[in-house]
Amino acid sequence: MNAENLIARLDVVRTTGPGRWLACCPAHADRDPSLAIRALEDNRTLLHCFAGCSVESVVSALGLRLSDLFPPRPLDRPAERRPWPAEDVLRAVAHEALIAAIAIENMARGEALSTADRDRTSLAAERLRDAAVLGVMS
Secondary structure (H helix, E strand, O other): OOHHHHHOOOEEEEEEEOOEEEEEOOOOOOOOOOEEEEEOOOOOEEEEEOOOOOHHHHHHHOOOOHHHHOOOOOOOOOOOOOOOOHHHHHHHHHHHHHHHHHHHHHHHOOOOOOHHHHHHHHHHHHHHHHHHHHHHHO
């Protein structure tokens, strides 16, 4: 459902800009428009009630579902996988590498690792291997 069809179901609608409207919220006894509606270029519709109503309660009061605010996804196209931001990946890899480095230093000094430390070091090694394999595959 596009924004114009949604707006047709609302009361006291006024335009506030291109692809933007204010209307009375159908989820509460609204006398002054408190529901902001915004149409995005990709055919998604955003809603925000300044009185605090949830988006779920707004669409329910209109006899709609949340999915009605979004364009249908083509069935022949799988969901898009978005890569993790490089900074987040590097931070995670650095954290796992630090855990491994601490364990290696402790073992080099002849200190025995506790069971919890061994388990965490094994997890760090597994995560680093996975990161290396995924990095090669991308």
